[in-house]
Amino acid sequence: MKIAIVVQNLSFITGGPRLLLGLAKELMQMGDTVVVYTEDKVGDFFGELARGIIAKVVELPAPAGPRSGGFFGWISGKAREEFGDILWAKKVAAAMDPDFDVVNVHDFAYRVGYFYKKRSPKTKVVWQENQPLLFYVKRGKLLYDLIGPLYWWVKKFTDKKYFDAMDGISVLDELTKTQREARGFNNVRIVRAGVDFQKFYAPVKNFSPKAARKEAQLFALGALNFVRRFDNVVEAVRCLREWGYGVTATIVAKNIWHEDQCKEDLIALVKKYDLEQCVKLNFDGLSEADLIKTFHASDVFVQAAYAPPPSHQGWGLVNFEALAAGLALAVVRSSGATEVLEDGKTALFFDPLQPEQIAQKVKFLIDRPREYDRIAKSGQSYVKENQSWKRYATEMREFFLGK
Structure with a gap:
């Protein structure tokens, strides 16, 4: 054809x-x-x-x-x-x-x-x-x-x-x-x-040493706008650190639509909670090679994007790239990805606009590193076999x- x-x-x-x-x-x-x-x-x-x-x-x-x-x-x-x-x-x-x-x-x-x-x-x-x-x-x-x-x-x-x-x-x-x-x-x-599985693939890491120190590196990625809900990720980091967990986050939000107010609000939120040393904001994007390195350096991928009904944020190809890269996935329940993933088996689901739930899911993985291993491996296997x-x-x- x-x-x-x-x-x-x-x-x-x-x-x-x-x-x-x-x-x-x-x-x-x-x-x-x-x-x-x-x-x-x-x-x-x-x-x-x-x-x-x-x-x-x-x-x-x-x-x-x-x-x-x-x-x-x-x-x-x-x-x-x-x-x-x-x-x-x-x-x-x-x-x-x-x-x-x-x-x-x-x-x-x-x-x-x-x-x-x-x-x-x-x-x-x-x-x-x-x-x-x-x-x-x-x-x-x-x-x-x-x-x-x-x-x-x-x-x-x-x-x-x-x-x-x-x-x-x-x-x-x-x-x-x-x-x-x-x-x-x-x-x-x-x-x-x-998904290009081999491009993103890395074996699921041994999370136990980090978990023993009550640490985890979160990663969130997407073109910058308010429906990406990157503020929810920042709020989740704040909660976890208040609970005594040494959690950090990288948020890559390329500003392709010139959402300058959204950018300033996110910077201000990080400053408000004194998280400048814990939350790294990137509004310029990453090269493909650096994106893969960032996946592999992270522990949990967080997808909080939410557009209220009757719209919704859709599928989220990046969710499955994160799974291929060996990360555990915490994903908003309204995402189209939840139609094929299973809560507690291949990913962890949370309700929209609930940063404390995000924090609870990350805490669950840190407190139970064997569950991290099981969920991350199951998610990776799903992508390899189905996409x-x-x-x-x-x-x-x-x-x-x-x-």
Whole structure:
């Protein structure tokens, strides 16, 4: 098959580009021709993964530019983004080869499928939705929380023609599937993402010496915004240290969306509790090599991300990379990852927005190092046996073929 994969942001250090590139690589190894279309270049972070993949850059006709501050700046910024996204989708569709069998549009690139089908009606269009995109996440600000839901409600009608062009939607978790079907979408299929197990792998460490000293190194990772709930991780460290545990944390939160207020709030929280020596904040991101080193130097990975209903934070590919790296995982119960993991067996679950529960889970592992060993090894075995890029690409290919 000849397959086009379309994404807006390929340089962002998030799970989406890793998923796309992992899929493209495996499809090519299966003999398919794959061309990636994007509005930006592959960043250095994913340079190794992208090697050998044809990626064509189609730049925005007129970059939206940074948003001005305040409520009205937010509204005008959203309007510019909408207009720019539509122009870009048209430009991409016009630039694409006319003979693709499948066009796989990722996340906010969904409009491209509609415009391409106007050229090639027989081409199959499959939308990869990595997490719910058509919901407003409450900000706790009155005007935003009044207008935001209205904006997404209007988009259900203005974007209907784009969604009607879809032949199928692939998602990562059951909740996203249920939400799509409730909105009238047909042919929605769950296809779980893969993991490069060997790249991240390290044997589960002997945690007993650290546990005897009542110590542990936590790790949290994700693009910076308020729904990542990195503040919950800081609060958990505070609790543990008050209980007499020498716990430290590394939080890598690359500020790709210019969430400067979120950044300042996190820095202030660390200072408030005098945790500057215990909590390391990194807003610049890590290279792939340094990311793997940080995984291997850590003991417990904490995923606290939470977006309130009707949205949710989605799958979290990084959870499974952490398990492959031999860490014990403490994950928020609302994560899509909990659909396949088991509480107390392959991970430890905690309720959203409950930093003391995070602290209790870490305390449990320190107090019971044999449980740490059992849970970390079970989680690692699950990933090795169930998640690979080859399996993911095979299932996606079957979906493309209508099997």
